[in-house]
Every structure is written in C-alpha cells, then in structure tokens.
Amino acid sequence: MENAEVLIDCQSVWKVFGDRNAEAIEAITSQGLSKRDVLRDYGCVVGVSDASLQVRRGEIFCIMGLSGSGKSTLIRLLNRLIEPSLGTVLVKGQDISKMDAAALRRTRAEHIGMVFQSVALLPQRNVLENAAFGLEVQGIPRDERNRAAAAALAKVGLSDWTKHYPSELSGGMQQRVGLARALAADPEIILMDEPFSALDPLIRRQLQDEFRQLTKELGKSAVFITHDLDEAIRIGDRIAIMKDGALIQVGTAEDIVMDPADQYVADFVAGISRLHLIKAHSVMVPVADWDGPVDDLPRCDPEADIDALIAQITETSADALAVEEDGRVVGVVSVRNLLLGVRGEAGADPIGAEA
Amino acid sequence: MRFDPGAFIAPVVDWLNANFHPILAVISDVIEAVLGGIEWLFLLPPPFVLIALVAVAGYALGGVKTTILAALCLTYCWVMDLWDASMQTIALVLVAVTISVGIAFPLGIYAARHRRVEAVLRPILDVMQTVPPWVYLIPAVIIFSLGTVPAVIATIVYGVPPMLRLTTLAFRGVPTDLKELGQAIGAKPRTILFKIELPAATPTLVVGLNQCILLSLAMVVLAGLVGAGGLGAEVTRGLTRMEMGLGLRAGLAIVAVALLLDRLSRGALQGRRKA
Numbered sequence: 259m260e261n262a263e264v265l266i267d268c269q270s271v272w273k274v275f276g277d278r279n280a281e282a283i284e285a286i287t288s289q290g291l292s293k294r295d296v297l298r299d300y301g302c303v304v305g306v307s308d309a310s311l312q313v314r315r316g317e318i319f320c321i322m323g324l325s326g327s328g329k330s331t332l333i334r335l336l337n338r339l340i341e342p343s344l345g346t347v348l349v350k351g352q353d354i355s356k357m358d359a360a361a362l363r364r365t366r367a368e369h370i371g372m373v374f375q376s377v378a379l380l381p382q383r384n385v386l387e388n389a390a391f392g393l394e395v396q397g398i399p400r401d402e403r404n405r406a407a408a409a410a411l412a413k414v415g416l417s418d419w420t421k422h423y424p425s426e427l428s429g430g431m432q433q434r435v436g437l438a439r440a441l442a443a444d445p446e447i448i449l450m451d452e453p454f455s456a457l458d459p460l461i462r463r464q465l466q467d468e469f470r471q472l473t474k475e476l477g478k479s480a481v482f483i484t485h486d487l488d489e490a491i492r493i494g495d496r497i498a499i500m501k502d503g504a505l506i507q508v509g510t511a512e513d514i515v516m517d518p519a520d521q522y523v524a525d526f527v528a529g530i531s532r533l534h535l536i537k538a539h540s541v542m543v544p545v546a547d548w549d550g551p552v553d554d555l556p557r558c559d560p561e562a563d564i565d566a567l568i569a570q571i572t573e574t575s576a577d578a579l580a581v582e583e584d585g586r587v588v589g590v591v592s593v594r595n596l597l598l599g600v601r602g603e604a605g606a607d608p609i610g611a612e613a
Numbered sequence: 614m615r616f617d618p619g620a621f622i623a624p625v626v627d628w629l630n631a632n633f634h635p636i637l638a639v640i641s642d643v644i645e646a647v648l649g650g651i652e653w654l655f656l657l658p659p660p661f662v663l664i665a666l667v668a669v670a671g672y673a674l675g676g677v678k679t680t681i682l683a684a685l686c687l688t689y690c691w692v693m694d695l696w697d698a699s700m701q702t703i704a705l706v707l708v709a710v711t712i713s714v715g716i717a718f719p720l721g722i723y724a725a726r727h728r729r730v731e732a733v734l735r736p737i738l739d740v741m742q743t744v745p746p747w748v749y750l751i752p753a754v755i756i757f758s759l760g761t762v763p764a765v766i767a768t769i770v771y772g773v774p775p776m777l778r779l780t781t782l783a784f785r786g787v788p789t790d791l792k793e794l795g796q797a798i799g800a801k802p803r804t805i806l807f808k809i810e811l812p813a814a815t816p817t818l819v820v821g822l823n824q825c826i827l828l829s830l831a832m833v834v835l836a837g838l839v840g841a842g843g844l845g846a847e848v849t850r851g852l853t854r855m856e857m858g859l860g861l862r863a864g865l866a867i868v869a870v871a872l873l874l875d876r877l878s879r880g881a882l883q884g885r886r887k888a
Contacts (some may be wrong), residue, residue, distance in 0.1 A: 397796055
C-alpha cells in the first residue's frame with residue numbers, strides 16, 4: 259500500500275476561525291504563535307493546526323479525536339466545504355483551493371463522496387431517490403441514475419426498501435442509504451464524518467465490518483472520522499490521532515498501541531485490547547537470546563496475532579513458539595513475551611529468554 | 614414647538630405625483646386591468662359552476678375535507694347575496710398576495726443569507742407592521758386616487774412583512790448538513806435552492822403565506838373605506854347605516870373567504886408532501 263497512488267495530499271493545512279483570522283495567520287507564519295497565543299492575541303480559534311496527511315488508493319484512513327479536536331473541520335477541508343486558511347490540499351494531484359466553482363463541483367461530484375453523522379437524507383424523497391440524488395444533480399438521466407442507485411442499494415443490502423421513505427427506516431438503515439448515495443456516484447474517495455456514532459453498539463459493529471469489507475471489495479479509499487478508538491482500530495488501515503487541532507500521531511493501529519507518541523495517546527490506548535493488534539514479530543526475542551533448543555518448538559507465522567499465539571501455545575505442551583519466516587527460524591515467542599505483549603510492551607527483552 | 618412630519622411627507626408625495634405621474638399611471642392601469650380581468654373571469658360562469666370547479670380543485674389539492682369546506686364557504690357567499698362582492702375581494706387579495714410574495718420571497722432569501730441585510734430590513738418591517746394600516750391609505754389615495762389600486766398598494770405594504778420574516782426564518786432553519794450535502798455532491802447553488810432548501814423550508818413558508826393571506830384580507834376589508842369595493846364596502850355600509858344584519862353577513866363572508874383561501878393555498882403547497 260506504501261507504493262499506491264496518493265489520492266489526497268494534505269500539506270500543512272491550517273484553519274483559523276474568527277474575524278481577525280487573516281492577521282492571526284500572518285502571526286502564525288511569521289512568529290510561530292501557538293494556538294493559545296492566537297486565541298489570546300487575536301480572539302481567533304484555531305480549528306486545525308498544521309495538519310499533514312496522505313491518503314493512498316485503497317486505504318482506509320481513520321482520524322480519531324474527541325469532540326472539539328478539529329476532526330470534523332479537517333475532513334471538510336479535504337473537499338473544501340471549509341476553505342483552508344493556509345496550506346494546500348491536493349486531490350488526485352490537483353490543488354482544490356485553486357479550482358473555480360465549476361471545477362470544484364466536478365471534483366466533488368466525481369471523485370469525493372461524503373457520508374454525514376446526521377445521515378442528511380431528504381425526507382420527502384424515497385430511498386431510491388435519495389440514493390440517486392448525487393447523480394440527479396449531475397444531470398444524469400433518470401433511468402441511468404436509478405440503475406446506479408439500485409445497484410448501490412443492493413451493495414448495502416437495501417434492495418427491498420427502495421420505495422420506502424427515510425422516516426420508515428431505522429438509524430442503521432438510514433446510514434446505509436447515506437453510504438449507498440455516496441457509492442452511487444462511484445467516487446474514488448469517501449469521506450465519512452462520524453457516520454456510525456449515533457447508532458447502537460451492535461448495529462455499529464455490524465456496519466463497521468460491512469463498511470470495511472465493502473470499501474476493500476470496491477477498492478475505494480476512505481477518510482473515516484471517529485471519536486472511538488476501537489472503531490478506528492477495527493476499520494482503519496492507518497490511524498491519525500488528533501488533539502487540539504493537530505495530528506499528534508499517524509500510524510497503523512499496532513504502531514500507535516505499541517509506541518504511543520506521547521502521554522495523551524498512551525492514556526488513550528491503555529484500555530485497548532492488544533490481542534488482535536500485536537503480531538508475533540513484535541513480541542519475539544532473537545533466537546540467540548533463547549536458552550533451549552529451537553528445533554522442537556512448534557512453528558508460527560510472524561504475522562500471527564497474540565490471540566492466535568495464545569491459542570496455539572495452550573494447545574501444545576511447549577513453553578514457547580518458534581517464529582518461522584521463509585523456512586528460517588527468526589525468533590522465539592515465550593509465554594512471558596505473550597504476557598508482556600498483552601500489556602502492550604514490546605519483546606526484544608532479554609529477560610524473555612529466562613523462561 | 615411641534616414637529617409635523619406631514620410637512621415633509623406631503624411635498625414628497627406631491628413631487629412623486631408631479632414627476633412620476635406617467636409611471637404611476639402605468640402601475641395603476643396594470644393593477645386595475647389585472648384585477649378587472651380576474652374579477653371578470655370569476656364572474657363569467659354562473660356561481661354554481663364556479664363552486665363546482667373550486668370543489669374539484671379542493672379535492673385535488675387537499676382531499677375530501679377541503680372540498681366540502683370550499684363548497685360550503687362559497688355557497689355561503691352566494692346564498693347571502695354577496696357573490697359579486699366576495700369575488701371582488703378574492704381578486705383583490707389574490708393580486709395583492711401575489712405581489713407581496715413576489716417582493717417578500719426573494720428579499721427573505723437574501724436576508725437569510727446575509728445577516729446585514731436582515732439587520733437593515735428588520736426595523737423597516739417593524740415600522741410597516743406597527744403603523745396603523747389606514748395611515749398607508751392616505752398617501753396611497755393621494756398618489757393613486759380613490760378605488761382599488763390604493764387598496765392593493767396598502768395591502769401589499771401590510772402583507773410583505775410576515776411573508777418576508779417567515780421566509781428568512783424558513784431558510785435559516787434548513788439543516789446545515791442538508792446544505793453541506795448539496796455542496797459535497799457538487800450541486801449548483803440553484804439546485805441546492807430548489808431541491809434541498811425549498812422543500813425543507815416549505816412548512817414554514819406555508820405559515821408565512823397563510824399569514825400573508827389573512828393579513829391581506831384584513832387590510833382589504835379596511836380598504837373598503839377608500840372605495841375598493843368588495844366585502845369591505847359591504848362591512849363599511851353596515852357600519853355607517855348601523856345595519857347589524859348586513860355587517861354580520863359580510864363579516865361572516867370574510868371569514869368564509871379567509872378559510873377558503875387558507876385551505877386551498879395550504880393544500881397546493883403541502884399536498885404533494887404526503888405522497
């Protein structure tokens with residue numbers, strides 16, 4: 259995925275709200291004022307400060323932050339629903355802040371879909387008409403747009419509901435319509451603004467799994483906003499943690515849990531289960547640090563997660579597993595390493611060899 | 614010391630009369646012609662034919678209840694021998710409301726988009742609504758002389774504020790996420806206006822139109838004082854002759870006309886939403 263085409267390239271983007279935002283931006287660029295200084299000196303609120311991120315083709319990029327962290331502002335900068343105060347946003351290599359109104363409309367219509375937390379369905383239109391709405395405003399003929407909308411509704415499992423009105427649907431179903439509406443226009447990128455936050459936990463999990471599966475199947479890229487780290491971990495290929503308008507860490511779920519950038523992130527990930535996040539290669543110790551014979555140990559894959567390793571080790575009488583890559587033993591995972599891994603501490607700790 | 618606003622306004626009115634007479638005459642002629650045309654059309658078929666037509670329209674717009682109500686209202690006007698006067702009044706209200714909406718609707722949307730415009734309009738609307746209505750009649754009569762035209766003008770002045778206020782309120786009340794949706798899917802501003810904002814604003818707009826119609830009707834009755842004819846003239850006659858019966862009959866006819874216009878307009882705007 260590292261080599262895939264960059265679809266969204268967000269470079270040092272700032273958003274400052276307030277009457278004196280121009281002066282505030284000037285002061286930020288020339289004197290490097292902090293968020294607090296800007297509020298005190300100019301009465302301006304910094305929504306997003308110096309955010310840089312790249313979203314690649316086929317990737318689900320989660321932005322996790324608490325309310326007020328600026329994540330909703332950031333996602334709206336990506337399709338210019340909000341004008342950035344500073345910095346550039348490139349969508350498929352094109353600078354969207356330089357586009358005229360018509361080019362911007364075309365980019366939004368063809369390349370970037372959006373799904374809202376509040377769903378934003380039009381109450382006077384039925385499910386099919388809602389799903390086809392994006393195509394309707396593009397002036398696509400009725401038959402064609404209805405076909406595309408029906409296909410999108412089939413993908414989200416709502417084929418039987420096309421003639422119903424939004425008010426007759428449950429919250430989860432309404433959000434599926436929102437997703438179908440975004441998919442109907444067949445964009446490469448889908449912006450998801452806390453789409454599942456208002457749903458029941460069970461429905462939410464179901465939609466998370468379906469969303470991830472569907473996005474991967476269709477080869478779409480997504481930027482997914484959430485305030486729930488579990489959700490970010492379930493869905494995201496990469497996760498950005500946002501606080502006070504800034505991205506404080508960007509990485510895979512494993513990177514973030516194993517190596518939090520600061521205390522804030524560490525506190526956040528403290529309660530997260532490591533079982534499915536941490537892989538054998540992160541907790542193993544080198545063969546040289548292991549006292550016993552390696553040849554008798556059961557073998558495991560470096561990409562196997564702790565949950566699988568625990569299952570494997572409890573089924574056998576062995577105290578450790580040998581991690582084998584390309585037919586060669588590259589490390590050993592002991593029970594002790596697994597326990598440390600569950601607590602989120604990396605291996606490569608020589609004490610691990612004592613077991 | 615006494616300040617006399619009339620001393621300032623009177624010259625302005627005179628100046629308008631002297632310099633803009635041709636334009637004012639054209640406005641006057643157009644309004645009279647349109648009014649006359651509508652009246653003529655209403656009075657062309659026998660009353661029972663028109664009642665039947667309106668009843669059918671009522672069914673199409675709002676269903677059985679609207680049909681029965683519309684037929685009863687018009688039948689009352691006919692039976693009470695106030696048919697011609699009622700038709701005159703309806704024509705007057707239709708023309709005045711159409712012009713009021715034509716002015717108030719775009720201005721209301723404009724005010725909803727720009728806070729400054731609203732800040733300027735608000736005190737003007739306050740004055741328009743609080744000055745006793747017959748005060749408008751004086752300059753209107755001076756400029757357009759007695760008859761239906763000053764009545765229409767005064768009615769418009771009275772009908773614009775509620776429609777404008779509620780239009781602004783309606784468009785302010787459109788959920789932000791729906792407007793964002795329009796932008797996010799690449800819709801043109803005009804498409805967002807007609808396909809997203811207008812449907813979402815309709816319930817409040819219906820209230821605005823309803824207020825506009827009812828206030829216009831109240832004003833049209835008052836305009837009976839300046840020779841506008843219609844039910845207003847009948848009420849005025851009842852008052853000046855101290856005829857309780859005539860006053861009551863005409864008064865109830867006004868209620869009937871108000872009900873009719875209210876239900877029909879409501880049905881026309883809301884009917885489709887139930888689909």
